[in-house]
Amino acid sequence: MTEPGWRRLFRIAAFRSDAHRDLSEELEFHRWRTVQGLVAKGWTEADAQREARRRFGDRERYLREMERIDKRRLRMEGWTMWMADRWSDLRISLRSVARQPGFAAAVILTFALGIGANAALFGIVDRLILQPPAHIQDADQVVQLEVERTFLGRVIRSESMAWEDYLDAAEVAGFSGVGGYSSFGLTLGEGMGARRINAVFATHDLFPTLGVTPHMGRFYGPDEDGFGAPLVAVLGYDLWAGQYGGDQGILGTTVRIAGAPYTVVGVAPRGFTGMELERVDAWLPMRPAKVATDGDDTWFSGRGYHWVRLAVRFRDADSRQATLDQATALHLAGYQESIDEGRYDPNARLVTQPLVAALGPDSPPGDRVALWLAGVSALVLLIACANVANLLLARSLRRRRESAVRLALGISPWRLVEQNVLDTLVLAFMGGATGLAMAFWGGSALRSRLVPDVDWTGASDGRVVAFTIGVSALAGLVSAVAPGVMALRQRLSGALAHGSRGAGSGSRIRAALTLGQAALATLLLVGAGLFIQSMSSARQTDMGFDVDHVVAVDVEPSSEMSGVELKDFFSRAEQTLSTIPFVQAVGATGSPWGWGFGERLAAEGLDSIPRTPAGGPYYHRVTAGYFPAMGLRVIQGRGLEEADFGGAPVAVLNETMADLLWPGQDPLGKCLYTGPGNDLPCTQVVGVTAYAHRGGVVEEEAPQYYLTLTAQEDDDPRALQVRVSGDPDVAAPQIVQSLYAGLSGLRHVRARPMRAVIDPDFREWRMGMTVFTLFGVLALLVAGVGLYSLLAFDVAERRREFGIRLALGASADGLRARVLYRAMALAGAGVTLGLAAAFALAPRAGDLLFETSPRDPMVFLGAAAVLLAAGAMAGVLPARRATQVAPSEALKLE
């Protein structure tokens, strides 16, 4: 059948009236024969007619039934024929794939690369942005509560609130559920086998609010979440499966977390991470567990500590704003004292953060980078489609003779188009399947490199598969457009003529496609360059201390210690560390990386301390070895020295603080008055340091100052900073071993080079750099292959012409130059277009970059150079082939 089955499907409507006619005729025949037979036996005509009607039965009913049956039969037959046609079309497509395996392989590979990249990234984007965390019922009713308030002229949103804020929220009637949670890194177990886990302190009502059911056992209830209640814990699934081997008898056993014994009452379901996406190893009842870990209930009293995040479920979708207003009123009432003192914004309000991350300006930068990456991979897919379209066009141009003959023999152009589209779709789905396999295989590597903290077990593979199927279909259709249009515009006369030349709309489209690919590749390379530049700038940022030689050490004593006992423990640790040969200096601090403490502060000659948007002033209480260990740069006066410990209080300021308190004056010798009370002694300023980063690679410069940490103060040491000669990665495990060996009363030690501690800050740039580079190279390869195939095809088409030219005396070099010129012209045009696009689009990425102008000329030039070089390489081989035509052979070609 030359007629596509589609038409037949549409003709079924016509069949229906035919069917009705047939039925009538059939039954009429029967009636006629019956009457005939009766009349022959002696019946009268009238009686016979009546008898025939009687014998038939309920005509209405039977007719209706038969029509129904017939309709269904025809529909089924129509479908069967349509399916048979599609099946035969499919077989034709598969056969043509088998006949030209090289061509098919090129197309399939191109599709696989484009579609696979998209599938891999979709998996990431889906988990990070599109899907709520796993195991939350009706996730659109659940939100995180945040406080939005004005602080020093800027509007800020904080996720963490005070314990009393949680109690207030729990009283609001409009919330059908409220839960508080806060995650901490704690130590599981003791001694050498101990490990760091991600524990979440959660109120008991978090679990019913989220609607999660445990995998085993149960979650804890209100009785177990009270001050002084016996300690219970719910283990995370991965911890249970990994550390405890999925022990079915885990319930009722005891685990030691941060030194306290917890009875295991349940195991959380696989992939449950609460409101966030990081893996959770243990869920602990907030009240008793936090008190047990800290040793007291300081963090629960007053509203000074902001550490609890709130998850709430709205009772009623319509009255959300009213509920929020009510909650805000309650919140403000709690902070009335601070408001009266002018320390809290009276217009503060509670706002919601939905579970599926917002895509607006408030969304965390990590999510926005993920979106950018999705856009990038879509670009790569576009390039891949352009390449495939190019290849298909080339093939159809080669086959234009054959197509012309088929058209002349009566095949409808639509049929040709349909076959082309089907061929392309088949190749696209085969490429998509390959790409999906690549995405699954490489996807986990990509994820762990780009977003290592996230727990991926809750992610849905089904959605990735569905996405891949959709993208494959789309890619196939898009790629088939250009060749399809060409097929429809086949002009018989032109195509059948002998020795038809390659010029025409076909090759113009192909050139345009190649140009587009080059432009897109340039765009991606510019992106890669910008991120590489950012990454390199970020890595070279002066942190203010010696990042490359310091190891951060956390030591945990095996019994609860505080005050003098703890300080003594740390000083013993310092001594043990000093005995290690490669250790050059050791110091302890009360505020490790990322921590910041403020206190009541007055300065000489000032009525009050000026405020800064960066917060602070932050103080660091440190031991004598801290300055040499960290390598802080003293720019005025001196650092803290041995003699300062035990003598009169002294302070060293950072330059930001010196400028803040006494701009333009000499701060040395001036007095600070720290702490509560009156009649405070003068803490004399003895030095000024250059700015040292407190908790991030990119941060606003905050005023900081350094004080002595001795037995007198209330502050506890929290971490050790160790300066080592040589490689800190090698030193770290040795430090751990030495401490376990030499320090008594030690529960757990963790040593990390400072480079590793600050590394998470680089994540986004690294993500951007990795993906843009990966995709940029991919795009470059695809575009290069595209350009090569275009030139090679051209040369092949024009063999006769080249042969004649050579025969007539043209120089081989001249011919080669012509081909190369074409290559460079195309590449150059693509580069120009790509650079223009980059120039226009790059500023959008501005805030994702670090100290790099989005229009950095070096990056632009670099990208252009790379692409032009690729273009030249693509042209070399075809150029050589062009001159390898023997003139006599060329003349023989028809």
Add this chain to the structure above:
Amino acid sequence: MAAPPLPLLPGTLDVLVLAALEPGLRHGYDVAEWIRERSEETLQVDDGALYTSLHRLEKRGLLASEWGMSESNRRAKFYRLTAEGTRRLDEESRSWSRYAAAVFRVLGNRAQTAGT
């Protein structure tokens, strides 16, 4: 003199129609006549039910149809068994025989004497 015709038990009509077409190509009127004669007028079948059965069996793929000329030179729709139809006829005939034999056995003498 003959007993009044009996209505067909549901499901039996299809078997009879299949059996009627075993000899070959037949149109609906012939099938009706064949059943009437063979059952000696005992079985009562609405012509409408018969044709519905023919159409239904065709839809199920047990019969195939074609248009042709009847003996009286009028256009009529002829039916024949397909391979599947023949198979189904064998199956159903066997089932029916077993069923009827079983019923006969249970009824015992009563069935014999009532046959006259």
